[in-house]
Amino acid sequence: MNMTDKKLHSQRHSLAHIMATAIKRHWPDAKFGVGPVIDNGFYYDVDLGQNKLSTDDFPIIEKEMKRIISSNTPFDHFDLDIDSAIKWAEENRQPYKLELLNDLKRAGTTSASDIDSEELGLQSDGDSKVEEVSFYRNDDFTDLCRGPHVANTSEVGAFKLIRISGAYWRGKDTNPQMQRVYGAAFETKEKLNEYLQAVESAKKYDHRKLGQELDLFVISPLVGSGLPLFTPRGTVLRDELNRYSQEIRKKLGYQNVWTPHIAKQELYEVSGHWAKFGDEWLTVSSKETKDNLVLKPMNCPHHQQIYSSRPRSYRDLPIRYMETTTDYRDEKAGELIGLARVRSLTQDDSHTFCTPEQIDECISSLVGTVKEFYETLGMNLKARLSFRDESDKYLGDKDLWDKAQGILKNIVEKSGLEYYIGEGEAAFYGPKIDFMGSDVLGRELQLATPQLDFVQPERFGLKYTDEDGQEKTPVMIHFALMGSIERFLAAYIENSKGRFPVWLAPEQIRVITVNQEEETIRFANELKEKALEYNLRIEVDNSNESVGKKIRSSEIMKIPYTLVIGEKEISSGRVSPRIREDLKNGPDIELPKEDFIHKLAHESENRAKVSTLNE
């Protein structure tokens, strides 16, 4: 953290306490959980028992906070031994703080991962014995906390309370739910307003809004929630993205396979998925068989059945299958979000079966593929190493896990990508690299993911004959490049602001006629015929509207190239394309209509990022 970040951090952290102070003054029975600093601000978890805070209370709380701030009170800091701290929590009827302190005393270390050491006032010296915890005191309110704080309440900068939501105590859904009050906070009023405006304007690029405006997908209540339907335009995006995803993996040796959408429950009992996820699946009933059938929620077990259908030699490995196919998961109602979380998700899935020695090379090449794909689409990714934690929800040998995690970490480090470790984020069958994109509000979305799996091949009894004649179990690498097309689109539509490059644009060219004369319409239609020969996506707008209005409509639909056709173009045979602003790569240009079509066909095939008309 640099100096500015440190100061901002202290300001936000101090504001959390000031907010708690303000709440305590108006609701004396308030019980407090934790109140850490987050991106753009802070929050504090509170429990008012029967009373509930609502955003209607924000003016009261903000007013009180401002009063505290202008009171110029210093942040007073002192330490207590753990037993006195526990006594403090009891006397002040702070059961949540008491629970944390008791846990701390019992554990005797700071290693408990779900405890916010800053909030708890621990001295940050790793796993050493806790003997003392820190407090801060400000006027009439005392709280357990190490800081950092600003010296005086007047130094906290600008803030605004923005949101209130439910949050389980210590993140466990079996615990009581507290209210989480969020505030935005910045050094100055200007920066705060800048942030609030940025959030407001980001909403313009929400994929749900753009999906509606650009006519990409719809959700019909009659079909069901979390079951998006894709329009012709949206389907172009899906198909083109998938074509690219498959093309790029084909180069690595992946071959297409096809598997059905329903399967026997037994398949997933063997894979291990049923025990863990069976509750969240959609079942299928048959009058013809006694089998319990399910709509497939993933594809790995199927691909393994193809692998195991014949004897394999080490000479055959790696064997690589890919399939873009829709899976169904009965996600809980409150968990659905636009296209980012749906009940019908289309994975651009693939599975590699290889020897342990081949793991490094296989995964490294996948990481390279991820970089290439996302670079082409202009999206930034962060790598998350999703590793196991100490819980018992994972299958397979712990030593093997450690080894696998080491391999993944090594690969990511070599790749030069920014990464972080997500402890407890692993799949039950193995560790993975999750490539995280973000939506327009900066929320993380899991996109591409290579995953190592020693467990399923074992459970399915997969074998290959090694060069020493021994039968061995292959390693499986799960890999999806987009993850799911739906979630990818959620991120991509927002990242691109709906301004798709020519190769992806559902409509690449719009031809606008100046009038409705017969020869104008004929010229426009000839242009269309010609473009269609080159597989370009083109529409003619010869509606009885003004030219200005038709151009506006083309702009709103974010169409890359707009051609206005009138007397001038007909007599010269040349066109002057209007190029969407973000694609412009030079001065305005006029060229023979055939050249325009040729250049565009080329631009589309080569997945160009900007217009190539000037080249």
Added chain:
RNA sequence: GCCGUUGUAGCUCAGUGGUAGAGCACUUCCAUGGUAAGGAAGGGGUCUCGGGUUCAAAUCCCGACAACGGCUCCA
């Protein structure tokens, strides 16, 4: 699933106890228009659904469903 907010025309929204509104979109007509909205007329809503209160409910109350913001979960 949990906590909270919201649900009025295809879209964006106004209307807060007294027989439902605007802009855009759509249809028709007039205007033949040259790089971001030409003019006029018209059609379109059991005010999400189901109960309740009331002489009277889009409006108040309860419930369901859905969307949204979080939490939890995410193969």
